[in-house]
Amino acid sequence: MNKIIEVHGLKKSFGSLEAVKNIGFYVEEGSLFAFLGPNGAGKSTTIDMLTTRLKPDGGEVILGGYRLGRDDDRIRGSIGIVFQDSLLDPLLTVKENLQVRGSFYGLPRAALEAAIAAAAEAACVGEFLTRPYGKLSGGQRRRADIARALIHTPRVLFLDEPTTGLDPQTRKNVWEMILKLQREQGMTVFLTTHYMEEAAQADYITIIDHGEVLARGTPLELKNRYAADILKIKPVLDAELAGVLTDLGAAFDRDAAGVYRIALSRTVEALGIIDRCRDNVENIEIINGTMDDVFINLTGMEVRS
Structure with missing residues (x-):
């Protein structure tokens, strides 16, 4: 072009x-x-x-x-x-x-x-x-x-x-x-x-x-370069999921509702995690990175109007 x-x-x-x-x-x-x-x-x-x-x-x-x-x-x-x-x-x-x-x-x-x-x-x-x-x-x-x-x-x-x-x-x-x-x-x-x-x-x-x-x-x-996808899992058993994620070396945090947020460098990484804990999942969601994430990660701030 x-x-x-x-x-x-x-x-x-x-x-x-x-x-x-x-x-x-x-x-x-x-x-x-x-x-x-x-x-x-x-x-x-x-x-x-x-x-x-x-x-x-x-x-x-x-x-x-x-x-x-x-x-x-x-x-x-x-x-x-x-x-x-x-x-x-x-x-x-x-x-x-x-x-x-x-x-x-x-x-x-x-x-x-x-x-x-x-x-x-x-x-x-x-x-x-x-x-x-x-x-x-x-x-x-x-x-x-x-x-x-x-x-x-x-x-x-x-x-x-x-x-x-x-x-x-x-x-x-x-x-x-x-x-x-x-x-x-x-x-x-x-x-x-x-x-x-x-x-x-x-x-x-x-x-x-x-x-x-x-x-x-x-x-x-x-x-792909500047925004990470997030895998969210609500487990049946807390300690079991935490152990799996620790064994996998996955970066994660847990909110007050007991939902684990796992950062993914690539979306397909979710497949291996889900496979390891499929019997311990109450709820699951993958949130794709957005242009808002890109903007914030690059400029250090939310877009200003």
Whole structure:
């Protein structure tokens, strides 16, 4: 697969603060790429540089074949951005907002109307196209924001915390729409999110903190490297299970309810343990490692919103 974004040695400082420290990564064309890190990690600074809003102190960025610092106008024409805070006018209808946005690209009237119709369909805003933006629900506003970013058919769509503040059902609806765009239109989606269950759906993830890349890989690769599965067993006889686990050299603890938690370096390790104590099991459960575990193990903290 082609690399649509390539970043090499990217740097940015604000006075004595090194916000981004010589980072490098790439994004494959047509992929859903998640860029994660706690607040203050350097995510926003990096995205501001990639989208030409902030000049780097050093490094190289190639986006869609265009070089940052030389082809900035072409880069801006290749990307769409959905910010955490909307840029749309609350007094205008969704369609009027899209018309204003589309006019920036100098499209003839017929082409502009076609672009608005295509963006409205892709972002599922047709049912409220003629309603004032300020009268929409949170989920409807987010979809309208995405429609705004799609007017010029960008090759890369940057989504900065696109579902923050939305209720679970609305988040699900917006997320399904994002995945539909990525899969059906082959659009590259560059996502930042504080919801690890969303990040787990990405094709590839890069995690940064303190301006440096901590880890990169697919969700499965990261979970295998940085998150342990847990085997939970409620035994019939406490001492018997403790003896078996001690003989096996397994790391375990026991909670107040008498449930043993055994850390697994690989999921298949559970099979040998279960086989040794199958006649002494009252209840059993395997809990897979999650992206939350990965994030906490790498950054030392829960994801901060």
